[in-house]
């Protein structure tokens with residue numbers, strides 16, 4: 001009786017595991033079997049889209065809704081291709097980049113990505129493009145060419161990035177790809193663009209602004225010889241569908257040649273699910289992040305005199321139940337190839353020792369799925385319990401410390417269960433150093449945080465709900481309980497994404513109670529009161545401590561406060577955040 005009472009208090013079901021229980025990765029849990037599903041709508045052309053995978057090819061071990069692995073995705077895509085063949089229609093698979101940084105599978109190997117990229121390459125993409133995370137370090141850019149371009153050849157489409165080769169610049173991939181689909185004989189032009197990114201290693205790569213690239217001779221040739229003669233344009237871009245102007249530049253060029261040519265954009269970078277209708281013949285899909293989402297899109301193209309195109313879209317949760325459901329294979333889902341890929345992932349995870357246990361996390365802590373401050377907020381935990389543990393060098397011991405952290409420094413939620421080596425890579429893929437400014441008047445220190453939070457530049461933080469904000473969020477309580485429980489009585493939907501886009505809010509193929517997302521400040525601070533405060537002219541002098549990433553913002557803030565001369569940071573040393581967290585849990 002007590003159990004029923006507890007469960008009926010939950011707003012989301014927490015899983016009734018049947019079938020598909022044997023997961024590819026040890027510890028991964030099956031999703032809720034009772035969630036209502038929406039069918040995919042097929043067309044003449046059908047697309048599977050991934051973006052911003054960031055190394056999450058093992059899936060989400062602690063999140064049942066995303067517990068498939070790349071092997072399951074390979075099985076899924078092979079079934080979809082077979083179904084397409086049997087229906088006489090076509091499948092085009094697209095990836096929009098950012099394969100590095102965010103998960104141990106990618107980042108814990110000696111050469112970041114060297115173990116994960118070969119696994120990624122098991123998927124049979126038709127169009128693959130590059131993200132900014134492939135370009136921060138020259139080594140990653142070269143590896144991209146060695147592995148991704150080598151594997152995908154002309155299907156690696158990078159229209160506006162070049163790579164150094166001796167004394168000259170050469171295109172990083174194909175500028176465009178022209179191909180004819182197998183079953184429908186559609187002539188397709190594929191382009192691949194990175195947004196106007198400036199943070200690349202400029203000795204090794206060169207990013208040309210999209211609007212400038214479109215003025216080059218190769219694109220003039222495309223306008224003259226190709227655009228008038230194709231049936232469809234596919235643009236893979238590491239570009240969000242909104243606020244960023246790059247896709248609009250591309251569309252304007254296409255429309256100047258042909259007002260009715262069907263165009264599908266496949267975007268990325270801002271880590272959200274989104275779908276945009278540009279005009280009657282052009283649409284865009286963006287498929288989330290971190291192997292949480294497989295995007296589905298389709299198009300029917302009329303063959304009569306009056307051209308008409310009908311499009312559809314779906315966001316598929318990255319779990320084996322959803323995959324098996326959509327290909328009608330509940331009992332015989334895994335393909336031989338898919339199994340092999342899952343096995344390869346297990347082997348790499350073991351080799352990299354990603355399950356190495358560091359601490360136990362007693363509850364879930366959220367980044368943007370809990371209000372800040374609150375007792376479910378990971379940032380509150382860090383602010384109140386974890387940052388005070390940071391060890392300071394002798395010269396500032398006893399002084400009051402202002403420790404600043406940008407919310408973007410922590411990229412993902414922390415779930416109840418084991419804190420492993422992998423957890424560190426997931427929470428914070430950035431290699432940050434603590435810096436400090438040892439003697440700053442308290443009255444100045446106190447002004448810094450409000451100034452930083454007034455900057456409109458959101459520091460490294462990409463909100464995943466914007467622009468899909470909705471006021472229809474239902475109430476939501478304890479979710480993702482670690483315990484295996486059986487739902488009694490009427491099954492309720494589990495919590496998850498409910499996306500609002502240009503077609504409404506019925507795009508998510510699993511019907512969920514919607515997650516609620518909360519706004520976050522750019523940064524927060526922890527003040528540890530000194531035991532032997534320092535004074536000068538009756539004002540207390542305090543020490544400012546912050547990540548090197550925040551340095552330029554602290555600089556800017558001191559400028560704005562009118563004390564730019566105080567900006568003289570030096571190395572502070574001390575434990576990285578991802579080591580302080582397990583230290584805290586082990587002290588409980």
Ligand SMILES: *[C@@H]1O[C@H](CO)[C@@H](O)[C@H](O)[C@H]1NC(C)=O
Nearest residue numbers: 041042043298300310311312
């Ligand atoms: C395409 O046409 C088929 C057959 O009429 C229909 O079942 C399907 O829903 C259509 N798809 C789209 C995207 O309109």
Ligand SMILES: *[C@@H]1O[C@H](CO)[C@@H](O)[C@H](O)[C@H]1NC(C)=O
Nearest residue numbers: 300301302303307308309310
């Ligand atoms: C698109 O949908 C409309 C309305 O259902 C239909 O009349 C039209 O024939 C469809 N066009 C194509 C190309 O499927």
Ligand SMILES: *[C@@H]1O[C@H](CO)[C@@H](O)[C@H](O)[C@H]1NC(C)=O
Nearest residue numbers: 362363371373374375376377
């Ligand atoms: C967390 O905060 C909520 C709301 O403020 C409160 O009801 C709850 O008891 C708190 N939980 C814990 C474990 O402190």
Ligand SMILES: [Zn+2]
Nearest residue numbers: 052054098269
């Ligand atoms: Zn990304």
